[in-house]
Amino acid sequence: MQVGDAEFREVEKHKISPKIVTSTIPAHSVFIFLLTVVLTALVVELLPPNCTYWDWATNEFILPESVPTYAVYGKSPNEEHLLHVAKVLQRLGYKRVALQNEWDLLWAHDYPFFKMTNRLKDLTNQQIVNHVPGCGFITNKVDLSTNELTFLPKAFRLPSQREDFLNYAQKSPNALFVQKHNEHRHILIRPVKDINLQSSDTFVQEFVQKPFLVDGYKFDIGVYVIVTGIDPLRLYIYTGDVLFRYCSVKYYPFNASNIDSYVVGDDYLPTWQVPSLVKYYEHLDGNMRDSFDAYVRDQYSDPSIIWLQVEGIIRETVLAKEQQIAGILRSYKNLNFFELMRFDFIIDEDLRVYLMEANMSPNLSSGHFKPNALLYEQILYSAFSLVGVSSLVRGTLSERSHDVQEMITSAKNVATNLNICTKHGCNRFCNSDYCNLCLPCLTGSEYEILKRTHREHLHRASMKRVFPKPILNPENFDIEAEVQNMTKRNAWLTRWFYYKCLYDNSWCY
Numbered sequence: 001m002q003v004g005d006a007e008f009r010e011v012e013k014h015k016i017s018p019k020i021v022t023s024t025i026p027a028h029s030v031f032i033f034l035l036t037v038v039l040t041a042l043v044v045e046l047l048p049p050n051c052t053y054w055d056w057a058t059n060e061f062i063l064p065e066s067v068p069t070y071a072v073y074g075k076s077p078n079e080e081h082l083l084h085v086a087k088v089l090q091r092l093g094y095k096r097v098a099l100q101n102e103w104d105l106l107w108a109h110d111y112p113f114f115k116m117t118n119r120l121k122d123l124t125n126q127q128i129v130n131h132v133p134g135c136g137f138i139t140n141k142v143d144l145s146t147n148e149l150t151f152l153p154k155a156f157r158l159p160s161q162r163e164d165f166l167n168y169a170q171k172s173p174n175a176l177f178v179q180k181h182n183e184h185r186h187i188l189i190r191p192v193k194d195i196n197l198q199s200s201d202t203f204v205q206e207f208v209q210k211p212f213l214v215d216g217y218k219f220d221i222g223v224y225v226i227v228t229g230i231d232p233l234r235l236y237i238y239t240g241d242v243l244f245r246y247c248s249v250k251y252y253p254f255n256a257s258n259i260d261s262y263v264v265g266d267d268y269l270p271t272w273q274v275p276s277l278v279k280y281y282e283h284l285d286g287n288m289r290d291s292f293d294a295y296v297r298d299q300y301s302d303p304s305i306i307w308l309q310v311e312g313i314i315r316e317t318v319l320a321k322e323q324q325i326a327g328i329l330r331s332y333k334n335l336n337f338f339e340l341m342r343f344d345f346i347i348d349e350d351l352r353v354y355l356m357e358a359n360m361s362p363n364l365s366s367g368h369f370k371p372n373a374l375l376y377e378q379i380l381y382s383a384f385s386l387v388g389v390s391s392l393v394r395g396t397l398s399e400r401s402h403d404v405q406e407m408i409t410s411a412k413n414v415a416t417n418l419n420i421c422t423k424h425g426c427n428r429f430c431n432s433d434y435c436n437l438c439l440p441c442l443t444g445s446e447y448e449i450l451k452r453t454h455r456e457h458l459h460r461a462s463m464k465r466v467f468p469k470p471i472l473n474p475e476n477f478d479i480e481a482e483v484q485n486m487t488k489r490n491a492w493l494t495r496w497f498y499y500k501c502l503y504d505n506s507w508c509y
């Protein structure tokens with residue numbers, strides 16, 4: 001206290017009695033001084049803002065106010081559908097740059113790997129792209145629909161499976177069929193004789209009759225799905241809400257010529273206009289999924305069986321295509337890719353779920369339905385958090401140095417299963433299979449995968465892990481049976497989650 005007072009008085013004294021400068025200053029010194037000031041100001045002004053400089057006033061280095069950047073790739077000059085992407089990125093501190101510049105994130109609306117092949121094969125460790133090369137195996141309608149998976153309505157590729165189709169149609173006289181094209185959405189139920197069997201890039205699909213209806217309206221549901229890694233697979237779904245789109249015309253009396261009664265168009269009926277859902281969605285502020293679930297319970301049914309099927313279908317679909325995608329990925333150096341898709345489903349009267357399609361770049365425009373803006377921005381927020389585009393740590397992705405990375409996820413967070421590792425001597429030799437999750441035995445890329453997986457788990461926001469599968473009951477979980485049919489790498493990652501889950505059950509799901 002006393003010392004402080006003394007100091008204070010010292011300072012005051014200086015203020016009160018400044019030294020009086022009596023010597024005269026030559027005019028040219030003043031001129032040189034002024035010139036220096038002006039030149040310094042000019043140089044500081046002209047310097048690019050992104051470099052470190054010494055601030056003479058405070059005697060310290062000023063670090064650049066650098067911001068992370070993103071670029072957009074898309075064929076359409078109209079960017080209305082990217083409005084919410086731009087908004088969310090701006091809020092996360094991102095600045096948009098031209099495609100040819102250096103960027104941290106590439107947001108591509110169209111599949112970018114044909115046009116930008118060389119650049120995307122040569123990503124730096126800090127760059128990330130919102131598509132996975134080869135994801136077309138999932139999102140191509142013909143490829144997907146003509147798979148033999150139980151949850152896909154029966155479909156035939158034209159013209160190659162023409163004979164199979166005609167046989168099937170003959171055996172199932174009550175079946176109805178729609179013809180679909182890869183590129184556009186013209187769908188209409190047609191009699192078999194009116195189907196163009198020669199048309200290429202199309203397929204015929206059996207129409208699911210007796211759909212589950214809400215107030216008489218058929219609907220489809222869109223679940224947002226994100227893939228963050230392939231081989232081993234890391235797959236999540238967005239749980240904050242689900243997009244429900246109702247047909248604008250009642251389904252019965254059924255009339256195959258009235259397409260608006262069974263195909264969801266751009267002008268669909270939103271949840272807030274479906275009479276029985278208004279009270280849940282508007283008055284009680286439920287979301288689309290909760291409003292629907294409440295309606296299903298009102299009909300004395302259990303909606304949870306729908307969501308269990310949905311998760312299973314998403315998992316099976318992506319697993320069925322994983323090895324094909326992995327094949328494409330082999331020619332890429334860095335695997336900083338993620339894929340945000342929307343899987344569209346329909347439900348029949350018995351609450352059986354069918355997968356209709358998977359969309360590669362789901363439309364995130366709220367142009368037509370303003371209330372969807374919140375849904376889209378929340379999805380993006382969760383997705384960016386999960387993949388590390390948004391960060392609580394300031395700076396561009398490349399400035400997040402080793403220490404910063406370690407602060408988020410280090411070897412100690414990744415290590416697991418310590419007793420088994422020592423029992424099999426994995427701290428000395430790695431030849432036992434039991435060692436393949438022990439830290440000294442991991443390859444560099446395996447270690448990176450586990451670090452990324454760990455970081456995703458920490459930042460998953462409203463994303464729920466779908467693969468590796470959540471472990472609901474660790475005590476009764478048979479890990480050997482679980483991994484029995486998996487690829488080696490998927491089994492490896494599934495085990496890692498299992499061991500993490502045994503240590504701490506926040507890792508089970």
Ligand SMILES: *[C@@H]1O[C@H](CO)[C@@H](O)[C@H](O)[C@H]1NC(C)=O
Pocket residue numbers: 255256257258259
């Ligand atoms: C079926 O729908 C079409 C197109 O909306 C309409 O022209 C036709 O009259 C309808 N048929 C019946 C029987 O209602």
Ligand SMILES: *[C@@H]1O[C@H](CO)[C@@H](O)[C@H](O)[C@H]1NC(C)=O
Pocket residue numbers: 081363364365366367368369
């Ligand atoms: C996206 O949706 C908006 C409004 O719902 C629509 O106007 C636009 O045409 C759609 N864009 C694409 C590329 O489908």
Ligand SMILES: *[C@@H]1O[C@H](CO)[C@@H](O)[C@H](O)[C@H]1NC(C)=O
Pocket residue numbers: 481482483484485
């Ligand atoms: C693995 O495959 C076998 C044979 O196809 C099957 O019986 C078994 O149920 C499968 N196990 C799992 C966990 O899917």
